[in-house]
Amino acid sequence: MHATKKVLLVFLPSESGVDGARSLYSEKDRNTLFSWFNRSLRNIIKQSQFAIPPLSLMILSSIEVQGVEQSICDMRFEEFPFNETWDLVGISVQTGMAKKAFALADILRSKGISVVLGGAHVTLFAESCRPHADVLVLGEADDLWKELLTDLTQGSLKPHYQSDTFPDLAFSRPVMKTSLINNRYFTTNLIQTGRGCQHSCDFCNVHVLNGHTLRRRAIDDIVDEVARFKKDDGRIFFFVDDTINADPFYAHELFRQLTPLKIRWFGQATTTLGQQHELLETFASSGCQALLVGIESIETISRNAHKKNQNKAGELSRAIKTIRNAGISLYGSFIYGLDGDTLDTPSAILDFISDTRLDVPGINILRPIPGTRVFERLREEGRLLFDPLDITAYRYTFGQEMLYTPKNIPLDAFIESYSTLTREIFSIKNSLGRGMDAPRVKAAVLLFNLFYTHLYSLSRHDLKQQLEKDAH
Numbered sequence: 001m002h003a004t005k006k007v008l009l010v011f012l013p014s015e016s017g018v019d020g021a022r023s024l025y026s027e028k029d030r031n032t033l034f035s036w037f038n039r040s041l042r043n044i045i046k047q048s049q050f051a052i053p054p055l056s057l058m059i060l061s062s063i064e065v066q067g068v069e070q071s072i073c074d075m076r077f078e079e080f081p082f083n084e085t086w087d088l089v090g091i092s093v094q095t096g097m098a099k100k101a102f103a104l105a106d107i108l109r110s111k112g113i114s115v116v117l118g119g120a121h122v123t124l125f126a127e128s129c130r131p132h133a134d135v136l137v138l139g140e141a142d143d144l145w146k147e148l149l150t151d152l153t154q155g156s157l158k159p160h161y162q163s164d165t166f167p168d169l170a171f172s173r174p175v176m177k178t179s180l181i182n183n184r185y186f187t188t189n190l191i192q193t194g195r196g197c198q199h200s201c202d203f204c205n206v207h208v209l210n211g212h213t214l215r216r217r218a219i220d221d222i223v224d225e226v227a228r229f230k231k232d233d234g235r236i237f238f239f240v241d242d243t244i245n246a247d248p249f250y251a252h253e254l255f256r257q258l259t260p261l262k263i264r265w266f267g268q269a270t271t272t273l274g275q276q277h278e279l280l281e282t283f284a285s286s287g288c289q290a291l292l293v294g295i296e297s298i299e300t301i302s303r304n305a306h307k308k309n310q311n312k313a314g315e316l317s318r319a320i321k322t323i324r325n326a327g328i329s330l331y332g333s334f335i336y337g338l339d340g341d342t343l344d345t346p347s348a349i350l351d352f353i354s355d356t357r358l359d360v361p362g363i364n365i366l367r368p369i370p371g372t373r374v375f376e377r378l379r380e381e382g383r384l385l386f387d388p389l390d391i392t393a394y395r396y397t398f399g400q401e402m403l404y405t406p407k408n409i410p411l412d413a414f415i416e417s418y419s420t421l422t423r424e425i426f427s428i429k430n431s432l433g434r435g436m437d438a439p440r441v442k443a444a445v446l447l448f449n450l451f452y453t454h455l456y457s458l459s460r461h462d463l464k465q466q467l468e469k470d471a472h
């Protein structure tokens with residue numbers, strides 16, 4: 001009889017963002033007040049449990065194969081357990097954290113531990129990952145993982161696993177939380193309802209990675225999962241689906257059936273919800289507290305330039321007011337620096353926020369993610385600021401780094417206007433005001449706004465440093 005195979009799934013922290021505020025350019029100034037403040041705040045943020053568990057690893061660790069024992073190492077909270085023996089280590093690789101993932105993979109392999117790499121970066125750039133892995137998993141791994149673990153028990157792992165089709169999510173795959181340590185996270189109640197998006201925004205990789213067809217889980221499975229999760233953790237639920245209202249009939253039925261469970265939940269939706277009145281009512285009565293909506297741009301030219309075609313710019317304001325009037329707080333995500341934007345755009349954003357009383361505005365700079373159409377276009381137009389072949393340079397940051405040259409605005413003027421915009425929006429007074437004004441979860445809205453007050457000060461500091469560095 002073979003011994004049980006031990007598999008560890010690893011999640012790496014990002015450079016900056018909700019995993020902990022971190023200056024990209026001044027961390028080495030160990031003794032400065034600035035670095036001390038950042039480090040202290042990073043700890044507070046961790047202790048405030050802003051972090052949510054890595055859903056993809058929860059899903060994989062729930063796949064049972066006889067003779068295999070799986071656990072999760074979340075390196076936002078712990079070191080890699082080198083003192084234990086592992087038969088296989090799986091690392092989830094995102095572009096921007098790929099160098100860190102490759103470095104860990106190389107160390108593990110030098111110790112004779114087999115490494116499997118998977119995730120968005122591996123799916124899009126398999127060849128760059130091959131030298132660092134024994135096994136690559138390309139695409140959504142739900143079905144492939146069982147095959148891989150079965151091969152592991154039989155000593156017949158293949159160099160790569162790939163499927164020609166997306167997994168059918170209607171097939172029942174219960175998710176377990178046994179590998180998670182509850183008190184590390186804001187909540188462990190993460191529920192995926194579906195994948196895919198029918199839209200084609202050119203800066204987004206959701207439709208590139210998960211396809212244009214909406215794939216939904218069976219409603220019965222989700223209701224069972226919510227009831228089961230609630231027994232272990234009474235905190236808020238987070239529905240992880242980019243456009244939970246994309247199929248209104250499905251969403252209506254799902255949340256109608258969830259209403260008797262009396263949960264409180266967050267989710268992500270499109271602003272079209274403001275026109276889906278019956279669904280909006282069902283969301284509110286089923287316990288929806290707050291939603292993240294991708295506003296992206298209020299400039300029609302920018303929306304057209306980046307194929308953000310759902311909802312017209314002129315309808316956004318009414319939609320946001322309608323959703324807030326239903327008693328749901330809103331996090332609205334903007335991108336400044338799109339191809340139709342000018343130096344007048346910041347004042348339009350300010351007016352929009354004040355008119356709609358948006359609860360948490362997220363003011364992003366366009367991030368050309370390798371593998372998206374906008375990345376290719378900016379590369380062809382010679383507007384990328386880092387070597388396009390060094391795809392790992394295109395990391396996620398919190399508005400802390402310019403990765404491209406805006407179309408209509410010189411770089412230094414853009415940075416100045418972006419900094420002025422975030423300084424105005426996230427003044428302490430405005431952040432407090434939004435917290436008090438939120439229709440739901442006031443404390444969370446206030447905390448987020450204050451957290452952003454700090455993060456955007458880091459953004460201004462780092463952008464200035466980048467500009468000065470590039471000038472030399």
Ligand code: SF4
Pocket residue numbers: 197198199200201204205206207242243294
């Ligand atoms: S930004 Fe949102 S709506 Fe646009 S493609 Fe991505 S997930 Fe879909």
